[in-house]
Amino acid sequence: MLKRLGHSVREFKKYAWISPVLVAIETFIETFIPYLMSKMIDNGIIPGNLGYIEKLGGFMLIGTFVSLAGGAGASWYSSKASAGFAKNLRHDLYHHIQDFSFEDVDHFSTSSIVVRLTTDIMNIQQAFQMLIRAAARAPLMLIFSITMAFTVDSEMAMVFVVSVPLMAIGLTIIIAIGRPLFRKVYQRYDWLNRVVRENLRGIRVVKTYNRAETEDKKAANASARIYEVFSKAERILQLNSPIMQFVMYGTLLFLAWFGAKRIVAGSMQTGQLVSLIAYAMSVLMSLNILSNVFNQMTISLASAQRIDEVLTYKSTLTNPKEPVTTVKNGAIEFDHVNFAYADDHVNRLTDINLHIKPGETIGIIGETGSGKSTLVQLIPRLYDVNQGTVRVGNCDVRDYDIRTLRDNVSMVLQQNVLFSGSIADNLRWGDEHATNAQLIKAAKLAQADDFIQSLPDGYDTYIEQGGSNVSGGQKQRLTIARALLKKPKILILDDSTSAVDTHTDSLIQEAFHDELPDMTKLIIAQRISSVQGADRIVVLNDGKIEAVGTHDELMESDPVYQDIYNSQIKGGESHAKN
Incomplete structure (x- = not known):
């Protein structure tokens, strides 16, 4: 694990090595100064040797400046x-998630995932900085201080041989108990992030239903659970x-008590005791x-x-060793396909068999939860089948290069998504090199050009985050235009005209029929009128194909389609009479 994470240091490795070297210089000088001080007391101050004091004082002053420079x-x-390590790690993690x-x-x-990209990486950044500076400084200070203490008086320094292992054992026990709790903390951070994210995404619903108080309680409960652990x-x-x-x-008391007794007995000098106490404080500081x-490493x-x-999670979707890089045509075939979501033992699709010719327009209809979106x-491998085969252009989709x-x-x-930026920027997600003429053509096919041209800045109009400054129908037409700019062999509209009025919807279907005859088009819709003119209509019921045929054929033979048609058409007529 550490080796994998350490790979993200990369070009900042030289800085990571220079820092401990400077720390070593700083620490050595810092621990050598008390030794010089003991010599100054015993050989300079007590005898009154001013020259000796000035000489050692000069050395100590120079050492202090060098130590300061090394620390800075x-x-x-x-x-x-x-900071560089965190930058690279964030990039590596984000890049891995894209697959x-x-x-x-x-x-x-x-x-x-958001918590891991933010809070978790920030924790690791702080730990890494501490590792190459504080974690290098503390052991060196400990080693140098104990070494110098033995140089001054080996008998008195034996106290460190007892005290240091005692503290090491205590720290080890504490960390072993505390570490599992921090994993729980970040799991609860995930939950808080989810609560906040849902609230912000659904803020209009929260305001409409006056549920701010309920949402406050959810957030407070999530925060309280974090606080608890x-x-x-x-x-x-x-x-x-x-x-x-x-x-x-206890160590300091031992040194002060027995050191004072040895000074009185004449077996130790005052400067030696002062330096030993200084080293004891250094050991205390290093620990x-x-x-x-x-603490930080545990967190x-x-x-x-x-x-x-x-980082080690292997995506369920991978490219084959020798992928196919050309899609011949827009033919689609489902061959005995079964599919269930992960950790879901219920099939969402069961024994799907369907052949779609290139250029065909296929309507897909069914009740909510029937498996239309699934x-x-x-087809584009957003998920892989559990059993059976999906083919595009007479080739298994798993054999293609995913891109x-x-x-x-x-x-x-x-769920239509627009990104912050101009309308033109959003449309160019379909083709980053598209000309203005190509943008306008795609927008006209999606019946979006008229409303775009009516905006003050036209195609340069700025789209707010999430497309909050355009209506639902406008957003749908923009995302359709964006999809058309890819010039795909297959176009899939997943209930993407639900917010568009029926007249505009019919204009979109007509434009597709006239202008895109060679493109295979799959249209999922709740409204019969959106798929009525399709070459064939697939009726899904509880994850199975109920029937396939034209509108007229299904009206004669399929009761499920008849029920949907009657509920919409007769329901609309009844509403009109009222």
């Missing part, structure tokens, strides 16, 4: 290395502070730093595991 440089390089199928995203959940974990980790202080202050490092380890979980999502397949299958989903 270490801070700069560690900050640059950690995920819908099923993969469902596996982790959108809210959990996080505070428990923090309380456990904070136990290292009293343990460390108890052991180290304090180590405890903070362990970040849970984050590192969550990020590694995503069926068409198998090639999706460039030739243009899909307008139920």
Whole structure:
């Protein structure tokens, strides 16, 4: 895991190495100064040797400036290395997620992925900076201080041989207990993120139904659950502070008591005791730093595991070793297809057999939950079948290069998404090199040109986040135009004219029929009028094909289609009379 994450350091590796080197220089000088101070006291101050004092004082002053420069440089390089590491790691994680199928995203959940890209990476960035600076400084200070203490007085320094292992054992036990709790904390962060995301996406519904108070309670409950586990974990980790202080202050008392007795007995000098106490404080400081490092590492380890979980996750959709890179035509074939979503033991599609010729217009209709959207999502490999085969251009979709397949299958989903930017920018998602003339042609086919031209800035009109400044019908027409700019062999409209009035809907169908005769078109709709003119209509019922035929054929032979037609047509007539 650490090796995989460490790969993201890349070009910042030199900064990550320079920082510990500077820390080593800073720490060595810092721990050598108390030794010089003991010599100054014993050989300079007590005898009154002014020349000796000035000489050692000069060395100490130079050492202090060098140590200061080393510490400042270490801070700069560690900050640059950690920020660069986080940048690369965020890129690597985001890049890996782009290859995920819908099923993969469902596996982790959108809210959990967002937390991993933000909070978890921030934790790792802080831990990495601490690792190459504080984690390098603390052990070096500990080693140098104990070494210098033995140089000053080996008998008195033996106290560190007892105290340091005691604290190490205490820290290990605390971390072992606290670490699992932090994984729970970030799982609960995922839930809070989900609550906030749902609230912001559905803010209009929340306001309309006056449910702000309910949403407040949901967010408060999610925050309280985080507080419950996080505070428990923090309380456990904070136990290292009293343990460390108890052991180290005991060490100081030992040094002060027995050191004073040895000075009185004449077996130790005053400067030696002063330096030993200084080294004891250095050991205390280094262990304090180590405890903070362990705290951060414990927190970040849970984050590192969550990020590694995503980085090592193999997508359910992969390219074959020698992929097909050309789609011959828009023919589509479903051959005994069964499909169920992950962790769902119920088939959403069962034994689907359907052959669609190139250039055909196919209507797909059925009740809510009948499997219409699931069926068409198998064509561009947004999901893979569990059994059977889906073919496009007489080739199994799993044999295609995924990019090639999706460039030739243009899909307008139920949830229409526009991005912040101009209308032209959004349309060019279909073809980034499209000319203005091509944008206008696609918009005209989607019946969007008239309303675009009526806007103050036309195709340069800025679209707010999520397309909040255009109507639902306008948004649908823009996404259809965007799909047409791909010039695909297959166009799938997944209930993407539901917010468009029937007259405009009929104009779109007419334009498709006249201008795009060679493009295979699949139209999922709730309204019979949207598919009535299709070459064939597929009726789905509970994940199975109920019937296939023209409008007239289905009106004669299929009771499910008849029920849908009668409920819409007669329902509309009854409403008109009233």
